[in-house]
Amino acid sequence: MKTPSGTQAIDRAAQLLVRVVEAGEPQPFTALLAESGLPKSTASRLLSALERHGLLQRDRDGAFRPGPVLARYASRSGSADLAVTAQPYLERIGGKTGETVNLAVLSGGAVEQIAQVDSSYLLGATNWVGLRVPLHCSALGKVFLAHGAAELPGGPLERRTARTVTDREQLGRELAGIRRRGYGVAREELEPGLIAVAAAVRGRDGAVIAALSVSGPSVRLTPDRVTETGELLAGEAAALSEVLGAPLDRARDPAGPL
Amino acid sequence: MKTPSGTQAIDRAAQLLVRVVEAGEPQPFTALLAESGLPKSTASRLLSALERHGLLQRDRDGAFRPGPVLARYASRSGSADLAVTAQPYLERIGGKTGETVNLAVLSGGAVEQIAQVDSSYLLGATNWVGLRVPLHCSALGKVFLAHGAAELPGGPLERRTARTVTDREQLGRELAGIRRRGYGVAREELEPGLIAVAAAVRGRDGAVIAALSVSGPSVRLTPDRVTETGELLAGEAAALSEVLGAPLDRARDPAGPL
DNA sequence: AACTTCGGTTCCACAATATGGAACTTCATC
DNA sequence: GATGAAGTTCCATATTGTGGAACCGAAGTT
Numbered sequence: 001m002k003t004p005s006g007t008q009a010i011d012r013a014a015q016l017l018v019r020v021v022e023a024g025e026p027q028p029f030t031a032l033l034a035e036s037g038l039p040k041s042t043a044s045r046l047l048s049a050l051e052r053h054g055l056l057q058r059d060r061d062g063a064f065r066p067g068p069v070l071a072r073y074a075s076r077s078g079s080a081d082l083a084v085t086a087q088p089y090l091e092r093i094g095g096k097t098g099e100t101v102n103l104a105v106l107s108g109g110a111v112e113q114i115a116q117v118d119s120s121y122l123l124g125a126t127n128w129v130g131l132r133v134p135l136h137c138s139a140l141g142k143v144f145l146a147h148g149a150a151e152l153p154g155g156p157l158e159r160r161t162a163r164t165v166t167d168r169e170q171l172g173r174e175l176a177g178i179r180r181r182g183y184g185v186a187r188e189e190l191e192p193g194l195i196a197v198a199a200a201v202r203g204r205d206g207a208v209i210a211a212l213s214v215s216g217p218s219v220r221l222t223p224d225r226v227t228e229t230g231e232l233l234a235g236e237a238a239a240l241s242e243v244l245g246a247p248l249d250r251a252r253d254p255a256g257p258l
Numbered sequence: 259m260k261t262p263s264g265t266q267a268i269d270r271a272a273q274l275l276v277r278v279v280e281a282g283e284p285q286p287f288t289a290l291l292a293e294s295g296l297p298k299s300t301a302s303r304l305l306s307a308l309e310r311h312g313l314l315q316r317d318r319d320g321a322f323r324p325g326p327v328l329a330r331y332a333s334r335s336g337s338a339d340l341a342v343t344a345q346p347y348l349e350r351i352g353g354k355t356g357e358t359v360n361l362a363v364l365s366g367g368a369v370e371q372i373a374q375v376d377s378s379y380l381l382g383a384t385n386w387v388g389l390r391v392p393l394h395c396s397a398l399g400k401v402f403l404a405h406g407a408a409e410l411p412g413g414p415l416e417r418r419t420a421r422t423v424t425d426r427e428q429l430g431r432e433l434a435g436i437r438r439r440g441y442g443v444a445r446e447e448l449e450p451g452l453i454a455v456a457a458a459v460r461g462r463d464g465a466v467i468a469a470l471s472v473s474g475p476s477v478r479l480t481p482d483r484v485t486e487t488g489e490l491l492a493g494e495a496a497a498l499s500e501v502l503g504a505p506l507d508r509a510r511d512p513a514g515p516l
Numbered sequence: 517a518a519c520t521t522c523g524g525t526t527c528c529a530c531a532a533t534a535t536g537g538a539a540c541t542t543c544a545t546c
Numbered sequence: 547g548a549t550g551a552a553g554t555t556c557c558a559t560a561t562t563g564t565g566g567a568a569c570c571g572a573a574g575t576t
Contacts, residue, residue, distance in 0.1 A: 299566080
């Protein structure tokens with residue numbers, strides 16, 4: 001690791017902490033000692049300090065496990081930090097596309113945005129976090145539908161624009177396409193001039209738990225850019241899924257080219 | 259805080275880290291600066307170091323949130339660190355009673371112990387972690403039954419000792435008592451001479467997800483000590499539930515007297 | 517466009533701080 | 547009771563972290 005200066009103690013302590021947190025199992029003092037190459041006294045001092053702050057905790061037999069502070073965080077957050085985990089992905093997508101990027105989950109039968117990276121253009125960036133959009137005419141919603149994570153409510157499908165798909169059969173065909181391609185698109189179906197692309201994020205058990213989307217004005221999201229963006233999204237979504245513990249059906253490079 | 263020596267940097271960094279992790283929301287640099295009282299330069303250096311190690315992460319507007327390492331930990335751990343969270347409670351109970359303390363969850367229709375603090379007496383401390391006990395004749399099992407977290411299998415109830423309750427109606431009356439008192443007792447129903455007391459631990463949605471128990475020989479766990487222990491357990495279990503995010507029906511002091 | 521404020525990072529001389537070898541304490545084993 | 551392994555405490559030393567001040571870039575203000 002680089003030695004960026006002025007933080008030796010913290011670098012070492014952080015390294016120990018990370019090691020314990022990343023390792024699935026309790027780490028005995030000796031193991032940490034050997035792996036870090038620190039002198040006994042130093043390691044002891046650092047570990048005790050971390051323990052004092054509740055970041056680490058010792059087992060009955062002296063091995064170190066993540067401490068109460070982290071455990072509390074873990075139990076409190078369940079899926080709340082899906083947003084945290086996803087943040088770097090959102091930003092990478094935002095950086096590459098320049099468009100507004102969103103992360104959404106299902107909540108009470110509708111799509112709820114829970115994180116956003118704003119467009120770098122002037123046109124395009126309103127805040128959608130907390131906003132709910134319908135399933136049948138948004139890219140995000142269609143992705144959830146396509147993977148069986150959501151079901152359409154009964155009754156007629158609301159027409160939002162001239163291009164909103166209101167025919168269930170036609171929608172069904174489109175969902176099949178989404179499963180095949182790995183990403184979904186909504187072209188001015190929710191709001192005139194607005195195009196969105198989305199891909200599914202899977203959780204530990206492989207179920208679709210969230211979706212990533214990119215949205216922007218039709219003037220910028222031309223057909224080829226939509227394709228390009230869709231593939232980017234599918235890749236990033238797969239990488240994120242993997243980090244979240246989803247079984248990998250096809251390997252992906254998290255920071256792969258375009 | 260006490261005055262340990264030789265860890266100023268780490269104490270400060272840990273404090274910042276804990277603050278960010280405990281706060282539900284992203285903490286802007288300025289807020290951390292003010293609350294910690296550190297000079298700007300120092301805070302900046304410490305925070306950058308933590309960020310470098312993936313313990314913290316900045317969002318778009320520069321506020322600090324728990325980093326990828328912690329997020330990964332949280333998503334990976336699900337309920338695995340129920341044991342970690344509970345550890346301090348187990349130890350407190352062990353310290354006060356001197357008896358063997360266990361934490362158990364339901365697994366495949368039986369009670370499975372997942373953590374233990376050993377008795378400080380010679381008599382009483384065998385290792386039960388991983389051991390499964392039946393529902394109808396253990397304190398832990400009866401607690402799960404009482405709160406509807408488990409259901410009795412069909413067929414006759416196995417008789418383990420002369421005092422095992424094998425009559426479903428009688429057992430039903432006892433379960434009602436457990437709900438009323440807040441703790442359950444098994445007096446030599448599982449093994450002659452063994453008495454156990456247990457109380458329920460609730461998770462985020464208020465459902466009973468685990469139970470705490472104290473067990474020891476009948477010579478030490480006399481009737482008043484059983485009552486005393488039951489109340490202690492009920493209190494600690496309530497405190498633990500609260501930490502786990504259970505809705506609180508009655509307020510509890512986690513470190514309250516006795 | 518020039519100026520100011522605000523939020524944060526970088527610099528660097530200084531000394532307070534973390535360091536680590538060795539002595540010491542515990543606990544288990546022979 | 548002696549020996550060894552695992553970990554903690556001590557303390558002289560200089561390496562390390564410190565923090566005031568300078569600096570930088572972005573977002574208002576005139």
